[in-house]
Amino acid sequence: MTDQVVPPSEFYTDDFAADPYPAFARLRQDTPVCPVGGPRFDSYLITRFEDAKVALNDPRLSKDLYGPEQHYLRIFGPNSEGLNKNMLNSDPPEHSRLRQVVSQAFTSRRIEALRPRVAETVDNLLDKIIPQGQSDLMHDFAIPLPMMVICQLLGIPETDHERVLGWTQVIRTSGSSSRPPEEERAAVQLAQLRLHQYLTSLVQYKRAHPGDDLIGALVDACDNEGKLSERELVTTTFLLLFAGHQTTADFIGNATVALLTNPDQLDLLRTRPELLPSAVEELLRFDGPLPVASPRIATEDVEYQGVHIPRGSIVGVVINAANHDPAQFADPDRLDLSRVRGPHIGFGHGVHYCLGVSLARMEGQIGIGALLRRLPGLRLAVPADQLRRLPAASPFRGLLELPVEFTT
Numbered sequence: 001m002t003d004q005v006v007p008p009s010e011f012y013t014d015d016f017a018a019d020p021y022p023a024f025a026r027l028r029q030d031t032p033v034c035p036v037g038g039p040r041f042d043s044y045l046i047t048r049f050e051d052a053k054v055a056l057n058d059p060r061l062s063k064d065l066y067g068p069e070q071h072y073l074r075i076f077g078p079n080s081e082g083l084n085k086n087m088l089n090s091d092p093p094e095h096s097r098l099r100q101v102v103s104q105a106f107t108s109r110r111i112e113a114l115r116p117r118v119a120e121t122v123d124n125l126l127d128k129i130i131p132q133g134q135s136d137l138m139h140d141f142a143i144p145l146p147m148m149v150i151c152q153l154l155g156i157p158e159t160d161h162e163r164v165l166g167w168t169q170v171i172r173t174s175g176s177s178s179r180p181p182e183e184e185r186a187a188v189q190l191a192q193l194r195l196h197q198y199l200t201s202l203v204q205y206k207r208a209h210p211g212d213d214l215i216g217a218l219v220d221a222c223d224n225e226g227k228l229s230e231r232e233l234v235t236t237t238f239l240l241l242f243a244g245h246q247t248t249a250d251f252i253g254n255a256t257v258a259l260l261t262n263p264d265q266l267d268l269l270r271t272r273p274e275l276l277p278s279a280v281e282e283l284l285r286f287d288g289p290l291p292v293a294s295p296r297i298a299t300e301d302v303e304y305q306g307v308h309i310p311r312g313s314i315v316g317v318v319i320n321a322a323n324h325d326p327a328q329f330a331d332p333d334r335l336d337l338s339r340v341r342g343p344h345i346g347f348g349h350g351v352h353y354c355l356g357v358s359l360a361r362m363e364g365q366i367g368i369g370a371l372l373r374r375l376p377g378l379r380l381a382v383p384a385d386q387l388r389r390l391p392a393a394s395p396f397r398g399l400l401e402l403p404v405e406f407t408t
């Protein structure tokens with residue numbers, strides 16, 4: 001039994017933010033189930049691939065944060081129901097009901113129909129960048145692309161994109177400014193409040209002006225089929241909006257850096273663009289945007305690798321550690337785009353497996369493919385170790401900026 005809690009100072013450093021993989025390797029090897037103190041809460045981290053897959057599908061590790069025990073208070077804090085009481089934070093049968101409503105509206109037909117629009121959005125963004133010979137690719141490409149796509153799918157009017165993006169970026173980059181923590185927290189709370197107010201009124205607007213978009217379909221499921229409450233309508237919209245662009249933006253940023261710092265693999269992909277689908281999977285395995293799956297709660301005493309996890313503990317499944325497990329992937333720290341497509345867990349596993357996987361893959365393939373095709377001589381404009389990243393304590397792994405240059 002490991003009962004020595006590793007203090008946050010071991011993990012939440014700038015070195016860890018730059019490259020967490022050596023620390024993940026140590027955990028995986030020495031303490032594969034490890035109690036760790038965190039800036040927001042303590043948790044048990046699970047780092048080996050096989051354990052991670054089992055844990056993500058273990059009904060004793062609950063996602064029901066808003067049940068009678070109010071676990072959300074430790075994780076999101078009070079007043080978080082308005083945005084976060086959604087499928088990702090619930091267990092079956094609630095989860096199945098909420099997911100089914102969205103799956104029905106989030107059909108592959110609707111996603112496939114977006115393909116030309118995604119390609120057009122990519123081209124429009126690149127048309128603006130190309131004459132300049134340089135760009136902050138996070139700001140100019142990786143963030144706006146998935147944002148515009150998910151807004152289009154949901155039916156968020158173009159005139160509102162900028163302010164919605166403003167609020168979601170405050171949440172995403174929380175902890176990265178030099179402001180005192182209380183000010184940061186207040187800014188995040190305000191952004192969440194504004195987003196909640198905005199989505200609530202947007203839903204009302206869509207009710208009065210029905211359209212062929214995803215929010216319209218959710219309003220229909222609420223009003224005519226009684227499958228969704230009014231609050232669930234808003235929390236589901238928030239989940240789709242946030243999950244729909246945040247992870248994809250960070251994925252495109254991380255993937256671009258991985259390619260630019262592995263020139264042999266970049267050349268390989270340039271000469272063999274048919275590798276793009278498997279390349280996207282390998283890039284996601286190599287440096288995914290969601291290092292730790294969203295928190296689970298042990299509903300009873302459980303044991304993993306002989307480590308006792310007491311009832312009520314928060315459990316974090318470290319996706320990015322599991323995806324570098326040498327027991328699962330040969331030479332795991334090497335980016336190898338011709339790797340036989342392995343069963344990585346970058347999109348999760350089990351009942352909460354990513355609902356937007358087809359959209360994420362489509363955006364990754366079209367976006368990364370176009371970057372390589374249309375920006376000749378693409379290179380980092382600063383040394384890789386000087387890239388500014390989200391803070392180590394962020395739940396996301398991504399870049400604040402991605403300065404690049406290319407030949408015009």
Ligand code: HEM
Pocket residue numbers: 056087088089099239240241243244245247248251284288289290293294295319345346347348349351352353354355356357359360
């Ligand atoms: C590269 C991009 C993406 C990655 C790496 C990713 C990753 C993940 C992961 C790991 C989970 C499971 C989390 C857990 O079990 O704690 C998840 C869930 C989810 N993702 Fe994604 N995601 C991506 C893009 C998207 C997109 C584009 C959407 C579109 C709306 C989306 C919607 C969702 C939703 C709704 C869930 C919750 C599913 C549930 O609780 O049943 N994701 N995603």
